[in-house]
Amino acid sequence: MQTNFTPEQLRDPEIAVANQILRTCVHCGFCTATCPTFVLLGDELDSPRGRIYLIKDMLESGRPASEEVVRHVDRCLSCLACMTTCPSGVDYMHLVDHARAHIEETYRRPWHDRALRALLARVLPRPRLFRAALIAARLARPLRFLLAGKGVLARRLAAMLAMAPARLPAPSPIERPRAHPAAGPRRQRVALLAGCAQQVLDPEINAATIRLLTRLGVEVVVAKGAGCCGALTHHMGKHDDAMEAARANIAAWSHEIEAGGLDAVIINASGCGTTVKDYGFMFRGEPEPWRARAARIAAIALDISEFLTRIGYRPTREPPGLTLAYHAACSLQHGQQITGEPKALLRAAGFTVAEPAEGHLCCGSAGTYNLMQPDIATRLRTRKLANIVATGADLIAAGNIGCLTQLASDTLPVVHTVQLLDWMAGGPEPAAVTKARAPRLAH
Amino acid sequence: MIDLPAPNPATLAARERIVAGLRALLPESGVIAEALRLKPYEADGLSAYRQVPLAVVLPETTEQVASVLRFCHENGVRVVPRGAGTSLSGGALPLADAVVVGLMRMNRILAIDYADRLAVVEPGVTNIGITEAVRGAGFFYAPDPSSQLACMIGGNVNMNSGGAHCLKYGVTANNLLGLKIVTIDGEIIEIGGAHLDAAGYDWLGILTGSEGQLAIVTEVTVRILRGPEGARAMLVAFRGNEIAGACVDAIITSGIIPVALEFMDRPAIHACEAFAHAGYPLDAEAMLIIEVEGSIAEQDDLLARIGAICRRFDPISLRISQSAEESAAIWKGRKGAFGAIGRISPDYLCMDGTIPTGRLPEVLRRIGEMSESYGLKVANIFHAGDGNLHPLIMFDANDPESFHRAEAFGADILKLCVEVGGCLTGEHGVGVEKRDLMTVQFNSVELDQQRRIKTAFDPDWLLNTAKVFPLTAALAPAVPHAA
Ligand code: SF4
Ligand code: SF4
Numbered sequence A: 001m002q003t004n005f006t007p008e009q010l011r012d013p014e015i016a017v018a019n020q021i022l023r024t025c026v027h028c029g030f031c032t033a034t035c036p037t038f039v040l041l042g043d044e045l046d047s048p049r050g051r052i053y054l055i056k057d058m059l060e061s062g063r064p065a066s067e068e069v070v071r072h073v074d075r076c077l078s079c080l081a082c083m084t085t086c087p088s089g090v091d092y093m094h095l096v097d098h099a100r101a102h103i104e105e106t107y108r109r110p111w112h113d114r115a116l117r118a119l120l121a122r123v124l125p126r127p128r129l130f131r132a133a134l135i136a137a138r139l140a141r142p143l144r145f146l147l148a149g150k151g152v153l154a155r156r157l158a159a160m161l162a163m164a165p166a167r168l169p170a171p172s173p174i175e176r177p178r179a180h181p182a183a184g185p186r187r188q189r190v191a192l193l194a195g196c197a198q199q200v201l202d203p204e205i206n207a208a209t210i211r212l213l214t215r216l217g218v219e220v221v222v223a224k225g226a227g228c229c230g231a232l233t234h235h236m237g238k239h240d241d242a243m244e245a246a247r248a249n250i251a252a253w254s255h256e257i258e259a260g261g262l263d264a265v266i267i268n269a270s271g272c273g274t275t276v277k278d279y280g281f282m283f284r285g286e287p288e289p290w291r292a293r294a295a296r297i298a299a300i301a302l303d304i305s306e307f308l309t310r311i312g313y314r315p316t317r318e319p320p321g322l323t324l325a326y327h328a329a330c331s332l333q334h335g336q337q338i339t340g341e342p343k344a345l346l347r348a349a350g351f352t353v354a355e356p357a358e359g360h361l362c363c364g365s366a367g368t369y370n371l372m373q374p375d376i377a378t379r380l381r382t383r384k385l386a387n388i389v390a391t392g393a394d395l396i397a398a399g400n401i402g403c404l405t406q407l408a409s410d411t412l413p414v415v416h417t418v419q420l421l422d423w424m425a426g427g428p429e430p431a432a433v434t435k436a437r438a439p440r441l442a443h
Numbered sequence B: 001m002i003d004l005p006a007p008n009p010a011t012l013a014a015r016e017r018i019v020a021g022l023r024a025l026l027p028e029s030g031v032i033a034e035a036l037r038l039k040p041y042e043a044d045g046l047s048a049y050r051q052v053p054l055a056v057v058l059p060e061t062t063e064q065v066a067s068v069l070r071f072c073h074e075n076g077v078r079v080v081p082r083g084a085g086t087s088l089s090g091g092a093l094p095l096a097d098a099v100v101v102g103l104m105r106m107n108r109i110l111a112i113d114y115a116d117r118l119a120v121v122e123p124g125v126t127n128i129g130i131t132e133a134v135r136g137a138g139f140f141y142a143p144d145p146s147s148q149l150a151c152m153i154g155g156n157v158n159m160n161s162g163g164a165h166c167l168k169y170g171v172t173a174n175n176l177l178g179l180k181i182v183t184i185d186g187e188i189i190e191i192g193g194a195h196l197d198a199a200g201y202d203w204l205g206i207l208t209g210s211e212g213q214l215a216i217v218t219e220v221t222v223r224i225l226r227g228p229e230g231a232r233a234m235l236v237a238f239r240g241n242e243i244a245g246a247c248v249d250a251i252i253t254s255g256i257i258p259v260a261l262e263f264m265d266r267p268a269i270h271a272c273e274a275f276a277h278a279g280y281p282l283d284a285e286a287m288l289i290i291e292v293e294g295s296i297a298e299q300d301d302l303l304a305r306i307g308a309i310c311r312r313f314d315p316i317s318l319r320i321s322q323s324a325e326e327s328a329a330i331w332k333g334r335k336g337a338f339g340a341i342g343r344i345s346p347d348y349l350c351m352d353g354t355i356p357t358g359r360l361p362e363v364l365r366r367i368g369e370m371s372e373s374y375g376l377k378v379a380n381i382f383h384a385g386d387g388n389l390h391p392l393i394m395f396d397a398n399d400p401e402s403f404h405r406a407e408a409f410g411a412d413i414l415k416l417c418v419e420v421g422g423c424l425t426g427e428h429g430v431g432v433e434k435r436d437l438m439t440v441q442f443n444s445v446e447l448d449q450q451r452r453i454k455t456a457f458d459p460d461w462l463l464n465t466a467k468v469f470p471l472t473a474a475l476a477p478a479v480p481h482a483a
Helices: A005-012 A012-023 A029-033 A038-042 A047-061 A067-074 A081-085 A092-107 A111-123 A127-147 A152-163 A195-203 A204-215 A239-260 A270-276 A290-300 A304-309 A330-335 A340-348 A374-389 A401-405 A417-424 A431-440 B009-013 B013-023 B035-041 B063-073 B127-136 B153-159 B201-208 B241-253 B266-276 B298-311 B323-337 B335-341 B357-374 B400-419 B435-441 B446-459 B471-475
Strands: A177-179 A187-191 A217-220 A263-267 A301-303 A324-325 A353-354 A395-398 A414-416 B055-057 B078-082 B097-103 B110-114 B118-121 B176-183 B188-192 B216-223 B231-238 B260-265 B287-291 B317-320 B347-350 B379-381 B393-397
Touching: A005 A012, A005 B110, A005 B446, A012 A092, A029 A047, A029 A081, A038 A374, A038 B400, A047 B035, A047 B078, A067 B035, A081 A330, A081 B188, A111 A127, A111 A217, A111 B298, A127 A195, A152 A374, A177 A204, A187 A204, A187 A239, A187 A290, A195 A204, A195 A401, A195 B055, A195 B231, A204 A217, A204 A304, A204 A414, A239 A290, A263 A270, A263 A304, A270 A301, A270 A324, A270 B009, A270 B393, A290 A301, A301 A304, A304 A330, A304 A340, A304 A417, A324 A340, A324 A374, A374 A401, A395 A401, A395 A417, A395 B266, A414 A417, A417 A431, A431 B323, B009 B013, B013 B055, B013 B063, B035 B055, B063 B097, B063 B176, B063 B188, B063 B216, B078 B110, B097 B323, B110 B127, B110 B266, B118 B127, B127 B153, B127 B435, B153 B357, B176 B201, B188 B201, B188 B216, B216 B241, B231 B241, B231 B298, B231 B323, B241 B260, B241 B287, B241 B298, B241 B357, B260 B266, B266 B323, B266 B335, B266 B379, B287 B323, B298 B317, B323 B335, B335 B347, B335 B379, B357 B379, B400 B435, B435 B446
Parallel strands: A187 A217, A187 A263, A263 A301, A324 A353, A324 A395, A395 A414, B055 B097, B078 B097
Antiparallel strands: A177 A217, B110 B118, B118 B216, B176 B188, B176 B216, B231 B287, B231 B317, B260 B287, B260 B379, B347 B393, B379 B393
């Protein structure tokens, strides 16, 4: 597609990258078909191609972001379905990242928007604060009626209160920095991204990962100084915060590489995985040693399902006779193009795996999206759950904490893929499985 | 840049009043009128041609479409209908004084009747969306344009779209049973219905392929078919374009009709392989995708017979797909082919002409020669079985001179198609792209006849004007109804 940047603008390396991306787009419109917001809203402006056009116009003009552009870019889930679909290989992810940073720099949001974003950016990446906030939100639940208003703010706050789980798991010591030794002879040594929000919402995911890996002969290190991957702030366009978080992780894992060597950095929340794998790009303009370090970390970052496929996984228990609806997290299927591995592992573990219709569509979680855009997120959730229920599965398996939280309902229990794999290889039965089996036992 | 008619100053002056009038007819999010938000609507799949419209409306019901058209008609405002905006001929290119009527929100499947083998859908349902809705019951909707993932059935009707499998199943017109349309004065009319061939004039025939110039389609009844027992694709690699072209002709003249017979040359093979990872032969100069269907025994028999013909043309390799996944990847590459060219060139013009298959080798050779003399690369991807060519001329839109050369090159290709006894358009429609070449194919008497039909439906020429007919003819006062 034609672009209209001046030679001057193109001297800015960021604009040069954006220009390259824009020129790859041939305006064919294929991507519109699989974009959740276009499917729901039926407006070119809420499609990938429309957003690319809006972003192109914004960057070419050199103007500050306008309310109109912000409205449509904010509605983008960053699910990256458009990238899976695009035959031309348009790098929408880095284009929209750039646009978000431009928006953050040049656009002044209404006060409540700014306040909410600042709050989320501060609280979510910090497990202790997040925990405290969830408890506060739970206590505030009875006051929900005060939020009967129809305003954006009221609906967002209501969404936040609704998201706070009724029961919060006790904090777990599992994420404290230390090395978990391999059971038996050590085959590999890996670092586990212990994450931020996930460890508060469901510490069992990390626990299951560590149990399973150590049992398979892998030493698992939770590195000192590593924390949030930076995705949460990155997607809000808060570039500096994201870089700071990423830098802390890169430092911590680089230290581990020097100290004892690392075969991989394992991520069990795919939303984070997409970002860690992008560290090389994020640090492309940073001085050494950061650039090289970031590239090295990105190169060894693996989703847990990729790593298990690589080292080999075998169950030790008999098939449980359960049917799973496998929910493909966008960050796995689109962000990292991992589609076959999780299903193959679950099948190898002895489960029957059903694939819901419209598997390519996002569930609406998308990081903080369900809090910022509750209306669209709720419609996507309803649609996703209907497709899942139609499979007749006993429970839902997914590889990303955001989706698990979003899809939690009274209808079907949700569980992380790795917990199921750990169970079938000798670990404890996940609570979700117990729940899924309960009504059947009662019959 | 293509010539567009000068906007009507009265319409431009009345902009605010018109927008206010439209707002009174539609929900808030259904009217777009801010300059910044109009920009992404300035082009469709042919992005070399651009024009920001006066306003965009997104109706959700037939009644809303009718009220918008009535309003535009009363106020003398031009209207440009739009579906997914995937047209490669600029069929949805706006005009500065026109209201774009986007039908993307009308995306419901209204009824499916397996006993009578039909589906009733709104125009904004995607082509593949129909097949997806009936696949579970073993049915499919046959016409399959390459953009079937995204393109919408309303646009398919207006362009009479074809696709890889129309070699066996025919184009849109052959799979259409009924339409609900809204005329420019806001009247809602139903045509055809649950059975083939309605009484009276063949209105469906006139409306199919009318490129949005006669009415706006708001409901479509299509024939759905029971899927074949099975299907298998074969990839055959050749040492040259002309050799592959000769092989196509040999297959067709042998009397065997595969369900699809597709051609790709070297640049296309490489770009598509990078996208689909289908195992295309990267050492080939040209490749045919040949698909057959039926029982396993039928497939084996057809593949053996076609394989024997191909072997006469000294193929480099011949590979039969071994699984459903492999076939899916093969078709993913072919269907994404145009977009995939974006990997090797920032821009392209996609031509769409038809020729008798016997002339394929000669036409391919001459396109190759033109490519050299114009100094522009070309990728050939097309429905070889029915001689429907899609040469993609690669250029750089940031270099206007290369665009002009591409336009001239394209015109030469289409003239060549007509010269060898073919036609200007196979399935993409005339749009704005081939508008000025219509005189190569039709004389003025023929064009006048076609204009009379347009005038009968739309006396003031408000619907999708500046397309299909050469600009001078399109904007002259309408010819008298009877000669
Ligand atoms: S990332 Fe998802 S929501 Fe955003 S434009 Fe792409 S497909 Fe649409
Ligand atoms: S599919 Fe790719 S090339 Fe086509 S419009 Fe979308 S981003 Fe552009």
